[in-house]
Amino acid sequence: MANTLRQYLKHLTHRKLLVTYPVVAVAIGLGLYMERVESGRAVSFHNKSHLFYKEPSSSENLNYDAELYAFGKRLGEDFDPQILRLALTHKSHIEAETQRRRSLGVSDADLNTDQHNGLLLKAGRTFVSSYLLRHLQAAFPAFPKEGISSLNGYLMSDDALSVVSFHLGVKDLILCQEYPPSETTLADTFLAIVAALNGDAVRERFIRDFLVTQLCGKNVYEIWNPADPKKLVTEILLATRKSAPESRLLRKTAVNTLEANFNVGIYCDQRLIGYGSGETATIAENSAFVDVLRRMFRLDDSRSPLQFPIEVESPDPIHARLQARE
Amino acid sequence: MTSSGPILKSGYLKAPLYNGVGRFVCQLQRLTLKFCKEHGGSRGVRDFIEQDLLNFARRNPGVVIDFIEQDLLNFARRNPGVVMYVKPRRHRSPVLKAEFLNGEHHWLSLHSMDREEVHRWIELMRTKSGEQMVRLRKQWRNYPLKQEKLNLLPISSRSYLPNKRISEYWKKMFLVKEAFPLAQSRDLSIAMISRVHPVLGLLSEKRY
Structure with missing residues (x-):
């Protein structure tokens, strides 16, 4: 009925109404358009999905088992279907189901209220975080602890995790109250999926292939930006029993123009340990100290790209050594 | 196609989720074939379903193909790697809908295509990244601004x-x-x- 009415109105809007009652026609047209926008059917020229989050039309009759099977196959992992289903079930789904059954007066005796991913989620979070720490330490051996932990924090953030989770295609598989799932839900699902995998080695490879690769093309100093590089350099130098750094103006050019350029070098024990340039001497000095840090942490621009399959120390070195001996 | 026109947006080559840096994941997530069982326009799609679809599904277990038809359901059961539906719609033009992991879906009319053509389009969908089509920009230029x-x-x-x-x-x-x-x-x-x-x-x- 509503559909017919809409078709009729649409027809009127286009033909007669527009001539006789333009204002009414425009109002109806706007109403129809708003309805389309709300239902996600409005047509935008470029990249619809970013503007209107549209539910896939086949999601009404998704074959959930098939989707779960395909999910594992696609990622090249063998999941236990029961555990995978558990990992994708959020607490809100179970609560809503209980509520619904109660309101319908149906018994919820067969509904196990513990059948959600709460435990997997916790286990996953611990595992992912500990592996990331070990991997990052192996990948950036000269990086200080604060840097490693902030990189770890970045990869463990909902922002980073939800992007990975979304691109694994869990959006339609997650059982939860909200659609589309929020960033937190997506991130939690990723952690639960990691825990649902079979075996630590498999989990580690999964994290490396999907999560650690998010560091590709990222500037480490955008993620961890030491507030006062000069102070940090001084601390590190003094801790290694060297003298405090001295900054000297190496060269300057086009002073008093728009494109003034200063070049400052940092010296320690009469050796040049880094240099940088900028439009004022202060900016140049700051960038010189950042350059020193880069060289100290072996993360300068000439560094070779990150290698992903690297030797990562196992969590318990003694255990690993014993295993190797066996 | 002019390079300055508004038809194609421009952009740089990229892979979703740095695909292939860690491991390669086929980006095609779901494939829905809608067709008519009687109309001549769906002939190629019907041929494809009868002859090629099961092979395709066997080779690509990661892609879920929706099947509703009874006969093919048996095939699907025999091949646990593929679960299938096909959506028959009476007297409507055949359509292919491919959904990708990045949330995009590409819709394609298969009207009056023969089996070979259907096969090629599906192969294209299988190997696509699902990103919006863009005119590729280069990182270099051979003229000064x-x-x-x-x-x-x-x-x-x-x-x-x-x-x-x-x-x-x-x-x-x-x-x-x-x-x-x-x-x-x-x-x-x-x-x-x-x-x-x-x-x-x-x-x-x-x-x-």
């Missing part, structure tokens, strides 16, 4: 550069007399060349 020309004109018009080759090249590129006041400093100008020009930049960095 206007701003760069303005900045570099003083050098071009005077044989400033100690390197003969660069000077010759520069003169050829801008056969203009000195039209702008001198740059503030020669060092700066050379620094500019090395910054802005992909070829000369390399040369000048090497020589000086």
